[in-house]
Amino acid sequence: GPEAAARDARFAALDTAAERHGAAAVLLGHTRDDQAETVLLGLARGSGIRSLSGMAAASGPAGRYRRPFLQLDRQTARTACLAQSLPVWDDPHNIDPAYTRSRLRHEGLPALEKALGKGVVEALARTAQLSRDDADALDTWAAAADRDVRDDAGRLECAKLYALPPAVRRRVLRRAAIEAGSPAGSLFARHIEEVDRLVTGWRGQQAINLPGRVEALRQGGRLVIRQS
Structure with a gap:
């Protein structure tokens, strides 16, 4: 869909820039809130435990893409940027209800927190890490079983x-x-x-x-x- 195509285009542009500048790493601004959204989207797809593991702290070729803010909530990250006089750019697609993640961010997660109480985002992010550990173990087991x-x-x-x-x-x-x-x-x-x-x-x-x-x-x- 358009969201996946846009993501692929962004990473292609980042790859080009990283190679042009000889960058050892590219730091991405994903936060704990983004991780919670990713887990819920994976749950809705019913794609198994790997999709519930969310975004890795390091991914891409040789771990090029790093996500140092996955343990921080979005508001804390934004406040830190403002305190350091760093400009914050808001992607207009993030408030467009035509996109699934936007609807989840502005309607789905607030509804869950209203129904279940505070702490939903933290719990989902914790689920991502636990799921990643389990998925990694199962992948290792499967690699060995494949030979047998x-x-x-x-x-x-x-x-x-x-x-x-x-x-x-x-x-x-x-x-x-x-x-x-x-x-x-x-x-x-x-x-x-x-x-x-x-x-x-x-x-x-x-x-x-x-x-x-x-x-x-x-x-x-x-x-x-x-x-x-």
Whole structure:
């Protein structure tokens, strides 16, 4: 959508500027409030624990993008800027109700705080960190499991996949789909659930079509994920 396209354009511009100036890091101004919004957006998508982990303190190539203010609320960050005579620029899109994050910021979060009391933002930010720790551990487990569930030809063995905990198995399947060429940003939980059913609910289904012209099919007890 337009919000994702705008984000990609911003990072492309930042990458260009960082490379031109030889910058070791780019500091971003995301605050605890932004983190809370990101967690709620991930929850609404139903995309799993990784989407609930919010924004990382460091991300991008070699950790180029740093977010030093994730533990500060937005108002404190703004007040600090004013105290240092630093100009604060407000993106007009942040008050445009046409955008989901804007509606969440000005309507959704205030409604939650009214219903549940103060502390919602802090609790959501804390959830992000706990979710990130869990997601990182599961990703590490899945990376090791990926090697163990393949035969000598590198194909995924359905019996070994079936024996894995569901959260680990789905991560293995997602890794395999991305390696086959499915774009990570277009590969949603519903896609992985369909592929998972080839392992856990096999009834002779046809191949599953995935984003990026990738298909997943079961052949002779093996799961094949490839370009179609």
